[in-house]
Amino acid sequence: MPVGVFDSGVGGLTVMREIIKALPDEHILYFGDTARVPYGVRSPETVLKYSVENSQFLMSQGIKLLVIACNTSSAVSLETLRVTLPVPVIGVVEPGARAAVALTKKKKVAVIGTETTINSSSYEKAIRAIDDSISVSGIACPLFVPLIEEGWLEGDVVRLTAEKYLAPVRQGSADTLVLGCTHYPMIKEVIRDTVRIALIDSAVETAREVKRMLGGQGLLRAGRGPAKRHYFVTDSPEKFIRVGERFLDHRISNITKISLDSP
Amino acid sequence: MPVGVFDSGVGGLTVMREIIKALPDEHILYFGDTARVPYGVRSPETVLKYSVENSQFLMSQGIKLLVIACNTSSAVSLETLRVTLPVPVIGVVEPGARAAVALTKKKKVAVIGTETTINSSSYEKAIRAIDDSISVSGIACPLFVPLIEEGWLEGDVVRLTAEKYLAPVRQGSADTLVLGCTHYPMIKEVIRDTVRIALIDSAVETAREVKRMLGGQGLLRAGRGPAKRHYFVTDSPEKFIRVGERFLDHRISNITKISLDSP
Numbered sequence: 328m329p330v331g332v333f334d335s336g337v338g339g340l341t342v343m344r345e346i347i348k349a350l351p352d353e354h355i356l357y358f359g360d361t362a363r364v365p366y367g368v369r370s371p372e373t374v375l376k377y378s379v380e381n382s383q384f385l386m387s388q389g390i391k392l393l394v395i396a397c398n399t400s401s402a403v404s405l406e407t408l409r410v411t412l413p414v415p416v417i418g419v420v421e422p423g424a425r426a427a428v429a430l431t432k433k434k435k436v437a438v439i440g441t442e443t444t445i446n447s448s449s450y451e452k453a454i455r456a457i458d459d460s461i462s463v464s465g466i467a468c469p470l471f472v473p474l475i476e477e478g479w480l481e482g483d484v485v486r487l488t489a490e491k492y493l494a495p496v497r498q499g500s501a502d503t504l505v506l507g508c509t510h511y512p513m514i515k516e517v518i519r520d521t522v523r524i525a526l527i528d529s530a531v532e533t534a535r536e537v538k539r540m541l542g543g544q545g546l547l548r549a550g551r552g553p554a555k556r557h558y559f560v561t562d563s564p565e566k567f568i569r570v571g572e573r574f575l576d577h578r579i580s581n582i583t584k585i586s587l588d589s590p
Numbered sequence: 591m592p593v594g595v596f597d598s599g600v601g602g603l604t605v606m607r608e609i610i611k612a613l614p615d616e617h618i619l620y621f622g623d624t625a626r627v628p629y630g631v632r633s634p635e636t637v638l639k640y641s642v643e644n645s646q647f648l649m650s651q652g653i654k655l656l657v658i659a660c661n662t663s664s665a666v667s668l669e670t671l672r673v674t675l676p677v678p679v680i681g682v683v684e685p686g687a688r689a690a691v692a693l694t695k696k697k698k699v700a701v702i703g704t705e706t707t708i709n710s711s712s713y714e715k716a717i718r719a720i721d722d723s724i725s726v727s728g729i730a731c732p733l734f735v736p737l738i739e740e741g742w743l744e745g746d747v748v749r750l751t752a753e754k755y756l757a758p759v760r761q762g763s764a765d766t767l768v769l770g771c772t773h774y775p776m777i778k779e780v781i782r783d784t785v786r787i788a789l790i791d792s793a794v795e796t797a798r799e800v801k802r803m804l805g806g807q808g809l810l811r812a813g814r815g816p817a818k819r820h821y822f823v824t825d826s827p828e829k830f831i832r833v834g835e836r837f838l839d840h841r842i843s844n845i846t847k848i849s850l851d852s853p
Contacts, residue, residue: 362626362632362636363625363626364631368627368829369625369825370825370826372826373625373825373826469736469739469740470733470736470737470740470742470747472736473732473733473735473736474733476732477732477733479733483750484733484747484750484751484754487746487747487750488747491747562632562633562636563633563635563636566631
């Protein structure tokens with residue numbers, strides 16, 4: 328059975344890329360809810376509803392583990408999906424939070440993400456649940472996602488935007504910055520040059536967690552035959568393929584447009 | 591009966607603002623499909639489906655005229671809605687196109703808008719249907735909407751973004767630029783400073799067309815009592831109110847969240 332991965336769009340492909348690196352033999356089903364992207368500007372109740380629908384679709388296809396490869400969804404739906412689904416569920420927030428706790432020496436962590444992720448304080452809660460002596464500050468950076476999807480990954484505009492958003496980090500005393508949105512690894516270098524402190528890439532941490540969980544439960548696929556990957560999207564596939572191949576660093580074929588309205 | 595106005599989100603409020611200026615006594619129902627915004631990145635078939643649903647909702651509330659205050663929707667759904675609805679339907683593309691034809695001396699017009707609007711060539715078709723000796727070039731500017739919604743209406747980032755997108759207009763010979771997205775009037779000054787040619791604001795032109803149409807059909811409201819305005823949104827109202835009041839230049843009260851999934 329494959330691993331199921333869902334996101335609001337293409338962003339979760341950075342998580343899938345790391346899962347492929349860590350577990351090249353696993354079959355993977357990726358679901359991108361491109362008709363309803365972006366989740367980062369929607370209300371928590373709407374994001375929860377969409378997340379439940381997306382995971383029910385993947386369950387109907389048969390999966391052995393679910394990855395919520397979207398910070399916004401992880402922040403608002405992880406608890407509900409863990410309680411209601413019969414397979415293990417991994418979000419991107421907890422692995423990123425654990426890595427930040429392990430890395431910070433000054434016990435000061437900054438988190439960047441979409442408005443909904445930052446307003447939910449999900450990283451702060453997850454970090455302080457492990458070590459409540461750590462202080463956590465969050466900054467919403469709503470323009471990073473459209474900039475990245477436009478392919479403006481370097482140059483003046485993205486650099487000035489990063490400087491504007493990240494000024495509080497440069498002026499503050501945090502020694503660790505969590506990339507709390509799956510798009511952000513695409514501009515990791517710009518962010519690193521701007522803040523000059525340690526970065527946590529939740530995609531990398533989440534892939535490690537998937538490997539640990541599958542290994543621990545004896546669910547790793549033995550490598551007979553090539554790994555199969557199938558993509559499902561809710562709007563037309565052209566843009567998903569064009570933007571997504573940059574994120575995934577692999578060709579995207581085997582893609583199906585589905586409708587959640589007509590089950 | 592009120593005038594009905596729909597858009598994918600807050601952008602159409604620039605059109606409503608101009609309608610209020612031109613027709614201060616009219617009752618107006620505004621529908622912002624904030625749960626499914628933005629339309630500009632979606633496929634034409636999806637935008638058509640959403641537009642039909644939005645207009646059916648407004649019809650169910652009782653309206654005497656429908657304004658499609660969204661370039662993307664106007665481009666793909668105007669014909670269908672004109673044929674199927676029992677009230678007059680006005681989009682934002684035709685009024686902007688007519689104004690461009692009247693204004694250009696060199697018979698060279700440039701149009702800026704979202705990806706879907708530009709790919710649909712709707713302004714080019716509308717302009718050349720009136721005068722096919724006019725040449726029309728289109729430029730998609732996907733970052734303008736998120737920049738405007740973030741409130742970055744002036745400063746380095748919006749200026750550099752405008753310079754990058756509008757370089758072909760500066761180097762070309764068009765003498766008229768159509769703002770083919772209802773958000774763009776919010777950064778009209780930056781755009782004007784960048785291109786230094788005549789601008790067409792479709793919101794202003796559309797409001798004129800609404801006044802002409804209501805007047806011509808004897809549907810203008812006589813001013814007994816204050817005009818009533820009611821807002822409907824499909825996601826939580828907080829962000830709509832916060833961003834929208836800048837667009838509308840009026841207070842937004844009397845707002846209701848509705849769901850199109852459960853009629």
